[in-house]
Structure formats: C-alpha cells, structure tokens
Amino acid sequence: MNDLYIILTATLVSASCALLGCFLILRRMAMVGDAISHAVLPGIVIAFLLSGSRDSVTMLLGAGIIGMFTTFLIEFFHKKARLQTDASIGVTFTWLFAIGVVMISLFAGKVDLDQDCVLYGEIAYVPLDVIITQGGVNIGPKALYVSGIILLVTLLFIFLAYRKLFLTTFDPAFASAIGISTTLWHYALMGAVSMTTVASFESVGAILVVALLIAPAATAYLLTDNFKTMLGLACLAGTISSITGYYLAVWLDGSIAGAIATMSGMLFGIAMIFSPAHGLFFRKIKAEAH
Amino acid sequence: MNTALEIHDLTVAFDRKPVLWNIDLTIPQGKLVGIVGPNGAGKSTLIKAAMGILPLSSGYVKLYDQPLEHVRERVSYVPQRESVDWDFPASVMDVVLMGRYAKLGLFKRPRKADKDVAMDCLKKVGMEGFINRQISQLSGGQQQRTFLARALAQQADLYFMDEPFAGVDAATEKAIVTLLREMTNQNKTVIVVHHDLQSVSQYFDWIVMLNTRLVASGPTETTFTSENLEATYGGKLTLLTDVADLMRREDYPSREENVFKP
Ligand SMILES: Nc1ncnc2c1ncn2[C@@H]1O[C@H](COP(=O)(O)OP(=O)(O)OP(=O)(O)O)[C@@H](O)[C@H]1O
Ligand SMILES: [Mg+2]
Numbered sequence: 001m002n003d004l005y006i007i008l009t010a011t012l013v014s015a016s017c018a019l020l021g022c023f024l025i026l027r028r029m030a031m032v033g034d035a036i037s038h039a040v041l042p043g044i045v046i047a048f049l050l051s052g053s054r055d056s057v058t059m060l061l062g063a064g065i066i067g068m069f070t071t072f073l074i075e076f077f078h079k080k081a082r083l084q085t086d087a088s089i090g091v092t093f094t095w096l097f098a099i100g101v102v103m104i105s106l107f108a109g110k111v112d113l114d115q116d117c118v119l120y121g122e123i124a125y126v127p128l129d130v131i132i133t134q135g136g137v138n139i140g141p142k143a144l145y146v147s148g149i150i151l152l153v154t155l156l157f158i159f160l161a162y163r164k165l166f167l168t169t170f171d172p173a174f175a176s177a178i179g180i181s182t183t184l185w186h187y188a189l190m191g192a193v194s195m196t197t198v199a200s201f202e203s204v205g206a207i208l209v210v211a212l213l214i215a216p217a218a219t220a221y222l223l224t225d226n227f228k229t230m231l232g233l234a235c236l237a238g239t240i241s242s243i244t245g246y247y248l249a250v251w252l253d254g255s256i257a258g259a260i261a262t263m264s265g266m267l268f269g270i271a272m273i274f275s276p277a278h279g280l281f282f283r284k285i286k287a288e289a290h
Numbered sequence: 291m292n293t294a295l296e297i298h299d300l301t302v303a304f305d306r307k308p309v310l311w312n313i314d315l316t317i318p319q320g321k322l323v324g325i326v327g328p329n330g331a332g333k334s335t336l337i338k339a340a341m342g343i344l345p346l347s348s349g350y351v352k353l354y355d356q357p358l359e360h361v362r363e364r365v366s367y368v369p370q371r372e373s374v375d376w377d378f379p380a381s382v383m384d385v386v387l388m389g390r391y392a393k394l395g396l397f398k399r400p401r402k403a404d405k406d407v408a409m410d411c412l413k414k415v416g417m418e419g420f421i422n423r424q425i426s427q428l429s430g431g432q433q434q435r436t437f438l439a440r441a442l443a444q445q446a447d448l449y450f451m452d453e454p455f456a457g458v459d460a461a462t463e464k465a466i467v468t469l470l471r472e473m474t475n476q477n478k479t480v481i482v483v484h485h486d487l488q489s490v491s492q493y494f495d496w497i498v499m500l501n502t503r504l505v506a507s508g509p510t511e512t513t514f515t516s517e518n519l520e521a522t523y524g525g526k527l528t529l530l531t532d533v534a535d536l537m538r539r540e541d542y543p544s545r546e547e548n549v550f551k552p
C-alpha cells in the first residue's frame with residue numbers, strides 16, 4: 001500500500017508540473033519555473049512561522065504570494081533596470097532562496113523543516129503523514145490529497161483558460177490587440193506554477209521539481225506538433241517517470257525523488273533519439289534513404 | 291466623409307526616449323492606406339500604439355470617433371511575421387481560429403460556424419490546401435498568408451497590417467492587394483506598413499509618411515511627392531535618384547477605376 005501511495009503522489013505531482021511546464025517552455029520561461037521553485041522557500045518558512053504548523057493552505061498561500069512577487073521582481077529588473085532576462089532571474093531567485101536558507105538555519109529549533117527535506121524532498125515519508133477522520137478512520141496520506149487537489153485545480157485552470165493561455169503564449173501582441181490581458185494571464189500562470197511547486201515541495205523538493213516542470217514537457221515537445229497532444233504526452237511522460245523512478249529507487253535502494261528526475265531525463269533522451277519528427281535516429285534513416 | 295482613425299498629439303517613448311513625436315493624423319473610412327518610412331521610423335510603434343499594445347506617453351487615439359475599448363471587435367491586426375515563434379506546436383487552422391477568439395465569449399469553444407469562417411478566409415488567401423499543416427512547416431510567404439487569414443477571420447472594419455508583403459511572391463502580393471481592394475470597396479479601411487516605394491502609387495489611395503515625426507499624411511496623388519520622400523528618407527542620394535524615376539513614372543493608370551473594374 002505504501003508503494004502505491006508514493007507512486008500515486010509522485011504521479012499527481014508530476015502531472016501538474018508537466019501541464020504547466022508545457023506553457024513554460026513554449027513561453028521560453030523554463031528558467032522562470034526554476035526561479036519560482038527556489039524563491040518560494042522564504043514564503044514557506046514565513047508561513048510556517050506564522051501558522052506554526054505545516055498546514056498546507058497557509059503554505060500554499062505564502063508560497064503563492066512569494067511566487068507572484070518573484071515574477072514581479074524578474075519583470076521589474078528586466079523592464080525597468082534593462083537587465084537581461086537571464087540575469088534578472090539569476091539575481092532574483094538566488095537572493096530569495098538564500099533568505100529562505102538563512103531563515104531555516106536561524107529558526108531551526110522552532111521550525112520542523114530541514115534543509116535536506118526542502119532541497120531533496122522526502123517522498124518516502126509521504127505514507128507516514130496520514131489523515132485520520134474524526135471517526136478514527138485512516139483515509140490515506142495528506143500529500144496524496146494535496147497533490148490531487150492541485151492537479152484538479154491545474155486541470156480546471158487550463159481547461160477554462162485554455163484559449164487565453166494558448167494565444168498569449170503564441171502571439172502576445174495579437175492577444176492584447178483583441179483585448180486579452182497578457183499581464184493578467186502571465187501572473188495567473190505564474191501563480192499556478194508557484195502553487196504547484198509548493199505542493200510538490202514536500203514530496204520532491206526544490207531542486208527536483210524543476211526536472212518535473214521541464215523534462216516531461218520538453219520530451220512531449222519533441223514528440224508532437226499539436227499542443228493538446230503535447231499536454232497529454234507531457235502528463236504521460238511524468239507518469240512513466242514516476243512509476244519507473246520509484247522502482248529504480250527501490251532497486252538501487254536510493255533516493256526516490258532523484259530516481260524519478262533521472263527517469264524523466266532518460267525519457268527525454270529517448271525522445272531526443274527516437275522522435276519521429278526531430279529524432280536523431282529517424283533523421284539518419286531518412287538521410288540514408290535518400 | 292467618416293473618419294476611421296484619428297490620432298491626436300501622439301507621443302510614444304521607450305525608456306523616456308521618444309520614438310514617435312507629436313503625431314497628428316486622420317484617416318478616412320474605406321481607404322487603402324500605406325505607411326512608409328525608413329527602418330526604425332516608428333511604423334510598427336505607430337500601429338501598436340493605435341491598437342493599445344503600447345502605452346502612450348501623450349495624446350489619444352480614436353477609432354470611428356470612439357476610444358479603442360468601445361470598438362475593439364471592429365479592429366484587426368496583422369503583426370510583423372518575425373514577432374512570433376513559428377516552431378510553436380499549432381496548425382494553420384489553430385492560428386486562423388485565433389481570429390475568432392474575440393468573438394467567442396469568455397469560455398465558449400469555437401463552433402462549426404467559426405470553422406467555416408476560418409476556412410473561407412483560408413480560401414481567400416489561397417491556403418485551403420494547408421489547413422492541418424504544422425505552422426513550422428510553412429514557407430515565409432505561407433506564414434504571412436496564414437496571419438492574413440487570421441485577421442480576415444476577425445471580420446473587422448479596420449485592419450492594421452505590419453509589412454504583410456514581406457517575403458511574399460509577386461503573384462501572391464497582387465492577389466492580396468486585390469483582396470484588400472475588395473475590402474475597401476465594402477467601406478472597410480486597411481492600413482498597411484509598406485517598404486516598396488515602387489508600388490506605392492499603384493496600391494494606395496492614402497499615404498502616411500513617417501520618420502519619428504509625421505512628415506505627411508494625405509491622398510497619394512498629392513502627398514507622395516519627391517519633397518516629402520526626401521524629408522522622410524533624408525538625403526540618401528541613391529534612393530532619391532530612384533525616387534525621381536518613381537515620380538516620373540507616376541502617370542501610371544490610377545488604381546481601382548482601371549485595374550479592378552469588375
Ligand atoms: N521594445 C523596445 N524597446 C526600446 N526601443 C524600441 C523597442 N521597440 C522599438 N524600439 C525603438 O523604436 C524605434 C521605432 O521602432 P519600430 O519598430 O516602430 O520601427 P519600424 O518603423 O517598424 O522599423 P522597421 O521598418 O525596421 O520595421 C526604433 O528606433 C527602435 O529602436
Ligand atoms: Mg516594423
């Protein structure tokens with residue numbers, strides 16, 4: 001049963017990440033996802049200190065606010081200080097992340113958070129933190145519910161705003177010309193990325209969540225020319241990485257989160273070689289056929 | 291005559307450095323209008339400011355005597371082709387359907403009627419054979435025609451087109467001009483950024499000459515003169531000799547009366 005809980009949680013997390021990752025890479029904002037996933041750390045610590053618990057709603061809110069703030073700072077340095085985007089991303093997230101690290105070490109006694117868990121996640125402990133109903137019934141791990149709700153919210157967001165997100169991603173100038181606010185949808189998307197990142201935090205940690213945001217989406221990008229198919233394939237790649245990653249970790253007796261990220265990288269490599277349209281393998285065959 | 295576009299005292303600046311200064315102009319309804327000027331003159335900026343994509347430093351823009359927000363569905367825009375990533379996972383149909391988004395409610399999906407409009411517009415630009423083609427697999431001219439079809443699908447009254455003829459072959463360019471001419475005959479207004487000075491007198495009823503400041507705006511016959519060209523393009527000598535040629539050949543048959551008689 002514990003295996004199943006871990007695999008399910010990982011799958012739900014990676015599916016949300018994969019969906020949002022598709023938008024991120026097409027907006028050339030993969031590194032913004034990276035930045036947010038790190039920058040939300042102080043938000044989590046502050047939420048922790050204020051609420052005194054690992055209450056998910058407070059954490060999600062705290063992180064959501066910091067995520068928006070990060071997005072705003074990146075835009076601000078880029079637009080107002082004329083800093084290149086990559087430089088403004090670099091400045092913003094390292095600074096916020098550092099603040100988070102300092103806060104954790106300062107409040108180490110008061111906060112039930114340690115650096116390893118924040119950085120690398122602790123998905124192996126997911127089955128331990130269960131929800132017990134008033135009647136005393138164990139209804140399963142909390143992380144499973146949190147990641148399930150986040151996936152539902154992400155799906156709902158993409159389903160409702162699909163065309164707005166699609167258009168502002170492909171052609172922002174045309175979108176604003178027909179009266180769709182590019183800023184609004186930019187921040188909405190970044191808000192969703194922040195929430196998802198935090199929800200994934202407890203299971204896979206700050207560093208590996210980036211792998212889940214980018215690798216499955218990048219894999220799907222190589223495999224299809226249709227955006228909706230890309231969303232589906234990205235989820236599939238995330239799911240396969242989660243399942244195979246778990247068993248790889250069991251087999252190696254290593255870190256589960258690390259193994260999942262490794263598998264998502266492997267899938268990308270396979271897509272890179274065997275993709276029908278862009279793959280190295282088929283290109284070679286085509287070249288030889290000529 | 292009704293005005294389609296009125297721009298008053300418009301200034302647009304990037305980093306406090308103005309790239310358009312004190313532009314004042316009005317454009318009557320039902321005209322095919324050309325905007326010319328050297329690279330960096332602010333042609334794209336003028337269009338973006340008129341469409342509300344860029345913030346104005348001063349002045350105002352009125353479309354059909356109203357602010358943009360009231361008439362947005364009547365206005366359409368064709369961005370410069372290089373402004374988007376053509377490797378995007380989308381088909382030609384996906385892109386043309388974007389032209390219908392403004393007409394759809396917040397959460398409505400495109401219906402069959404929208405697809406029919408899109409299909410019709412693709413036929414008009416000769417792209418009906420490419421509906422399901424991935425946009426990265428189009429030639430430059432085909433991408434341009436896809437953008438044009440998307441604008442047509444908006445069924446607007448006023449069209450801003452940023453260099454719609456860039457990378458388009460001569461035959462297609464002629465066909466598109468004919469199409470634009472048909473639209474202006476239905477009292478729609480089409481405003482086109484154009485670089486080929488040779489064809490200006492042939493294509494446009496009205497010309498806007500721009501170089502950071504407005505040099506001239508008016509009917510092509512009276513406005514597209516060598517003095518104005520010199521003021522627009524500066525003393526680029528080789529260009530000006532070409533222009534002298536241009537002026538001499540100006541007694542070309544004038545547009546619609548002769549060329550587009552049904
Ligand atoms: N985002 C921007 N930030 C800063 N300056 C800009 C920006 N966009 C345009 N400019 C400047 O504004 C001026 C006008 O640019 P614009 O794109 O309107 O020229 P254009 O007339 O369309 O030129 P082209 O014929 O090359 O398309 C140029 O000097 C350009 O350097
Ligand atoms: Mg331009």
